[in-house]
Amino acid sequence: MMYFAGVIFLVAIVFPQNNAFEIENRIVGGNTASIENSNYQVSIRENGQHTCGGAILDANTILTAAHCTEGVKAAILSVSNGATIANNGIIHKVSKIIQHPNYNGKTTENDICLLKITPPIIFTNKSRPIKCATKRLEPGTNVKMTGWGKMSENDKETDLGKKSLRYVIVQVINQTVCSDQYKNLGLEIGSKRMCASALGKDSCQGDSGGPLVTGTGADRRVVGVCSVGYGCANKKYAGVYTFVPAFFDDFIKKYL
Numbered sequence: 001m002m003y004f005a006g007v008i009f010l011v012a013i014v015f016p017q018n019n020a021f022e023i024e025n026r027i028v029g030g031n032t033a034s035i036e037n038s039n040y041q042v043s044i045r046e047n048g049q050h051t052c053g054g055a056i057l058d059a060n061t062i063l064t065a066a067h068c069t070e071g072v073k074a075a076i077l078s079v080s081n082g083a084t085i086a087n088n089g090i091i092h093k094v095s096k097i098i099q100h101p102n103y104n105g106k107t108t109e110n111d112i113c114l115l116k117i118t119p120p121i122i123f124t125n126k127s128r129p130i131k132c133a134t135k136r137l138e139p140g141t142n143v144k145m146t147g148w149g150k151m152s153e154n155d156k157e158t159d160l161g162k163k164s165l166r167y168v169i170v171q172v173i174n175q176t177v178c179s180d181q182y183k184n185l186g187l188e189i190g191s192k193r194m195c196a197s198a199l200g201k202d203s204c205q206g207d208s209g210g211p212l213v214t215g216t217g218a219d220r221r222v223v224g225v226c227s228v229g230y231g232c233a234n235k236k237y238a239g240v241y242t243f244v245p246a247f248f249d250d251f252i253k254k255y256l
Contacts, residue, residue, distance in 0.1 A: 031166060031167060031168070032164045032165070032166055033084070033146055033164070033165040033166055033167040034084055034165070035082060035083055035084045035126045035165060036125055036126055037167075038144075038146045038165060038167060038213075039056075039082075039124075039125065039126050039127055039128040040055045040056045040128055040129065040130035040211060040213075040220070040222070041053060041054075041055065041056075041081075041146050041147075041165060041210065041211065042054045042055065042056060042062055042079050042080060042081045042089075043079065043080040043081075043086035043089060043148060043161055044062070044064055044068060044077065044078075044079055044115070044209060045077065045078045045079065045080060045086075045091075045161070046072060046076055046077055047076050048078070049159065049160075049161065050080075050086050050087075050148050050159075050160045050161035050206065051068060051206070051208075052064055052065065052068035052206070052207075052208045052209035052210070053146070053147045053148065053149070053206075053207055053208065053209045053210025053211070053226065054068075054079065054115065054209050054210065054211075055130055055210070055211035055222050055225075056081065056121060056127065056128065056129045056130060057114075057129055057130070057132070057252070057256060058129050058256055059120035059121045059122075059123070059129070060116055060117055060118070060120050060121075061114055061115070061116060061117075061255065061256055062079055062114065062115040062116075062117060063112070063113075063114060063132075063211065063222065063225060063244075063252070064112075064113050064114075064115060064208075064209035064210075064225065065111045065112065065113060065208050065209035065225050065226065065227055065242065066099045066100055066103040066105075066110065066111045066112055066113040067103075067105065067108060067111055067208065067209075067227070068113065068208055068209040069097045069099060069113050069115070070099070070103075070105050072097070074094045074095060074096060074097050074115075077094035077097070077115070078091050078092060078093055078094060079091070079092045079094060079115065079117050080092075080161070081121055081126075081127045082121075082124065082126040082127040083126070084164050084165050085161070085162060085163065085164055085165075086148050086160070086161035086162075086163075086165070087159075087161040087162050090121075090127075092117040092118060092119060092121065093117065093118050094115050094116070094117055095116045095117060095118045096115070096116035097113065097114075097115060098113060098114040098115070098116070098255050099113045100112045100113065100247065100251055107187075107188070108187070108227060108228050109188075109190075109192070110192065110242075110247075111225065111227045111228070111242045112225055112242045112244075112247050112251065112252075113209075114251075114252065114255050116255075130211065130213065130220055130221065130222050131220075131221050131222070132221060132222055132223075132244050132245065132248050132252060133214060133221035133222060133223035133244055133245050134221075134245050134248070135245060136194070136243070136245065137172045137194075137214055137223060138172065139171075139172050139173060139174040139177075140171050140172060141171065141172045141214065142169050142170075142171060142214075143169070143170060143171070143172060143196050143212050143213060143214050143223065143224070144167055144168070144169055144212070144213045144214075145167065145168050145170060145196070145203050145207065145210065145211075145212050145213075145226065145239075146165055146166065146167045146210060146211065146213075147165070147166065147203060147206060147207030147210040147226070148160045148161060148163055148165060148166070148206055148207070149203060149204045149205050149206030149207030149208070149210075150204045150205045150206050150232070151166075151204070160206045168198070168201045168202070168203070169198065169201070170196040170197055170198040170201055170202070170239070171196060171197065171198055172194065172195070172196050173195040173196055173197055173238045175189060175191075175194070175195070177195075177238075178194075178195035178238050178240070181195075181236065181237050181238060182230070182237065182240070185230065187228065187240070189240065191243070191246060192242065192243050192246040192247070193227070193240055193241065193242060193243055194212075194223070194224050194240075194241050194242075194243040195238035195239065195240055195241065196212060196224070196238060196239055196241060197233075197237075197238035197239055199235060200233050200235075201233060202229065202232050202233035202234075202239050203226045203229065203232070203239050204232035204233075205232070207226050208226050208227070209225060209226060210225070210226045211224070211225065211226075212224030212225070212226065212241050222244055223241075223243070223244055223245070224241030224242060224243060224244060225241055225242040225244060226239070226241055227240050227241055227242050228240045
């Protein structure tokens with residue numbers, strides 16, 4: 001089945017040929033991560049339950065996917081940061097949801113969103129902002145995906161926030177190759193998306209909105225936001241991510 005990378009609504013979006021994209025949820029084929037090594041990562045929570053991931057852009061601003069907040073009021077959302085187990089993190093209220101004005105819930109185009117939170121995050125070795133990438137990566141480049149999502153399509157876990165953060169290393173996929181993979185499913189892979197995959201490794205339900213990161217140390221940059229994919233670690237379909245550089249100047253920078 002097609003999944004949105006985060007288990008937030010599990011809404012099926014119908015595409016041609018009766019295929020459906022559902023919200024995608026936990027790292028498949030990965031390893032346990034420590035928050036110190038992925039300290040930009042946060043858990044986005046609905047009524048206290050983990051639903052999606054996000055990335056710290058500054059003390060008051062979180063980057064995530066628009067489908068994670070579609071139809072949801074800020075009053076029931078919160079953000080947890082600074083803990084390997086999301087349920088143990090520092091909780092911040094969401095004061096404002098800023099969805100991309102051209103987000104399309106049917107096609108998942110422009111699947112990007114900013115959250116304003118209060119109180120501000122106090123930066124430590126467990127909570128740090130990450131900068132946005134500025135250019136497209138070459139196919140084959142290693143990128144890192146982190147999240148608290150499910151570990152397989154059949155994972156029955158419901159309280160994802162009680163599990164440890166996980167990570168997986170995948171590779172950037174050629175745009176044309178990825179476009180060909182999804183053509184028959186009616187999902188357009190245009191210039192505002194990117195794809196990444198590795199054999200037996202992927203994001204899954206509950207990872208939606210989480211950051212796809214390039215580089216290490218001070219050179220780390222968030223290049224993608226976990227968006228959609230057909231199944232979890234399906235060898236015929238790469239994971240699809242919102243391409244962050246395409247939105248930096250006219251959306252992200254406007255609200256930082």
